[in-house]
Amino acid sequence: MSYQFDWSVIPENWELFWEGAQMTVYLTVMTMALALVGGLVLALLRLSPSRPVRDATTAFVELFRATPLLLQLYWFFYVLPATFGVGLSPELSALVGLTLNVSAFNSETFRAGIVSIRSGQVDAGLALGMTRAQVMRRVVLPQAVWRVLPPLASTWVSLFKDTSLVSTIAVADLSYNALLVRTRSYRVLEVLTALALMYLVLAYPQAKLTDWLYRTFRVEE
Amino acid sequence: MSALAARGNGLILAFEDVWKRYGTLDVLRGVSFTVRRGEVVCVIGPSGSGKSTLLRCANGLEPIQRGHIVFEGIDLADPRTNLVRVRRRIGMVFQHFELFPHMTALGNVCEGPRTVLKMPKDQATALAMQLLRKVGLEHKAHSRPAELSGGQQQRVAIARALAMSPDVMLFDEATSALDPEMIGEVLTVMKQLADEGMTMLVVTHEMGFAERVADRVLVMDHGVVIEEGPPSEIFRRAKVARTREFLNQLHWQEDQDQPSPSPARS
Numbered sequence: 001m002s003y004q005f006d007w008s009v010i011p012e013n014w015e016l017f018w019e020g021a022q023m024t025v026y027l028t029v030m031t032m033a034l035a036l037v038g039g040l041v042l043a044l045l046r047l048s049p050s051r052p053v054r055d056a057t058t059a060f061v062e063l064f065r066a067t068p069l070l071l072q073l074y075w076f077f078y079v080l081p082a083t084f085g086v087g088l089s090p091e092l093s094a095l096v097g098l099t100l101n102v103s104a105f106n107s108e109t110f111r112a113g114i115v116s117i118r119s120g121q122v123d124a125g126l127a128l129g130m131t132r133a134q135v136m137r138r139v140v141l142p143q144a145v146w147r148v149l150p151p152l153a154s155t156w157v158s159l160f161k162d163t164s165l166v167s168t169i170a171v172a173d174l175s176y177n178a179l180l181v182r183t184r185s186y187r188v189l190e191v192l193t194a195l196a197l198m199y200l201v202l203a204y205p206q207a208k209l210t211d212w213l214y215r216t217f218r219v220e221e
Numbered sequence: 222m223s224a225l226a227a228r229g230n231g232l233i234l235a236f237e238d239v240w241k242r243y244g245t246l247d248v249l250r251g252v253s254f255t256v257r258r259g260e261v262v263c264v265i266g267p268s269g270s271g272k273s274t275l276l277r278c279a280n281g282l283e284p285i286q287r288g289h290i291v292f293e294g295i296d297l298a299d300p301r302t303n304l305v306r307v308r309r310r311i312g313m314v315f316q317h318f319e320l321f322p323h324m325t326a327l328g329n330v331c332e333g334p335r336t337v338l339k340m341p342k343d344q345a346t347a348l349a350m351q352l353l354r355k356v357g358l359e360h361k362a363h364s365r366p367a368e369l370s371g372g373q374q375q376r377v378a379i380a381r382a383l384a385m386s387p388d389v390m391l392f393d394e395a396t397s398a399l400d401p402e403m404i405g406e407v408l409t410v411m412k413q414l415a416d417e418g419m420t421m422l423v424v425t426h427e428m429g430f431a432e433r434v435a436d437r438v439l440v441m442d443h444g445v446v447i448e449e450g451p452p453s454e455i456f457r458r459a460k461v462a463r464t465r466e467f468l469n470q471l472h473w474q475e476d477q478d479q480p481s482p483s484p485a486r487s
Contacts, residue, residue, distance in 0.1 A: 120315060120317055120319040121319055121321070123277075123282055123313075123315065123319065124313075124319035124320075124321070124378075125321075126282060126305075126308060127280060127282065127308055127311070127312070127313035127382070128308070128309075128333040128336075128381070128382075128385060129305055129306070129308045129309030129310075129337040130305070130336060130337055131305050134336055134337070138336055139321055142323045143321075143322065143323055146323070
């Protein structure tokens with residue numbers, strides 16, 4: 001006897017899916033907004049003339065790049081309150097974990113963009129009498145940011161999908177709510193298939209946008 | 222003579238026994254010379270002789286290991302010297318132009334006055350337009366560097382440096398990256414600046430320009446100034462054998478007819 005598909009479980013629970021999708025989008029947007037700032041700050045710290053500042057920042061970045069995001073989320077949700085008595089809500093734990101993780105990755109992207117600007121540009125700014133900070137703000141960053149738009153967009157699409165990990169710390173995102181529907185309805189195949197399709201429909205346009213950014217902002221020198 | 226003591230006799234820039242090392246390589250090995258206000262000093266010499274390094278030390282882009290570089294009585298080698306303030310008064314033009322690609326020609330010329338001098342926008346724009354007119358590129362004010370020819374980019378770069386009203390202009394092989402037909406238009410602008418009395422330190426391979434425009438020529442080889450004198454002497458009666466050898470390698474002959482720079486204006 002073959003399995004009888006019953007897709008009615010999806011429309012019947014559309015509110016849960018809708019709310020979950022909103023949480024997923026919210027987490028992605030908030031994380032990226034914070035991680036753009038965080039990544040830029042970390043990148044500048046890693047290029048600091050002070051050795052201790054550089055080393056500390058590098059250690060921070062490598063810690064978050066070299067450990068699983070899932071573990072980081074667990075840590076902020078379970079270890080932080082148990083060890084330091086700081087209890088964050090699931091949503092806040094998720095946001096903090098995701099932001100620190102993506103900041104670490106963004107900092108590498110920004111750093112690559114900054115060092116890709118040829119030194120003659122820095123010299124030209126300095127020769128005009130600019131301070132190092134003015135050269136960074138007026139000359140280097142405006143060029144570097146355009147160059148790293150494509151890799152930042154790739155990170156964005158990854159982040160959008162990786163937010164599904166927050167379901168493990170009880171944040172009601174798209175995955176969490178879908179798994180909830182699965183458990184209640186026992187309609188495992190329908191729910192998981194629908195969930196995959198939902199991520200695809202949401203992420204596909206973002207991926208296409210990324211491709212477009214790659215084509216548009218390709219560096220030609 | 223100490224350059225520090227020599228303020229007031231028209232001295233604007235002095236190198237005193239300047240040593241510059243990259244790793245184990247001595248690029249400058251005890252370079253001394255002076256530039257007086259209104260003078261055009263051209264620096265010539267074979268590749269790798271330290272000409273460009275010398276220029277980059279003159280505005281503190283490169284630190285030196287020994288000696289003094291004195292600009293208007295300020296010692297650039299003194300760690301207490303605020304190099305940022307000194308550089309406002311020294312213009313520099315680069316071999317590869319180094320215009321800011323994300324700004325228009327006008328934006329490039331406005332950048333120094335706006336960001337460094339905090340000049341009001343209207344005033345900076347008026348100044349920049351005046352300078353673009355001076356280099357013959359008023360009509361390209363709103364073009365991006367990528368839309369300009371090499372010669373045009375370099376003229377914008379000269380205008381950008383002039384916008385800071387510098388006391389001295391440094392030219393680092395300003396025409397070396399240009400197609401031959403564009404060299405003339407840049408040299409014309411440089412000649413015009415020299416005629417207006419701008420103090421200029423010019424690293425160049427354009428011997429014709431050096432001969433016509435320079436008040437003095439420095440010949441460098443292996444990190445030292447091997448000969449110094451008026452162009453008539455250097456190019457016709459060089460005392461140092463290495464100078465004559467270098468000029469011969471460039472097929473520079475005493476009676477050579479030099480084409481005058483075309484007064485190119487696009």
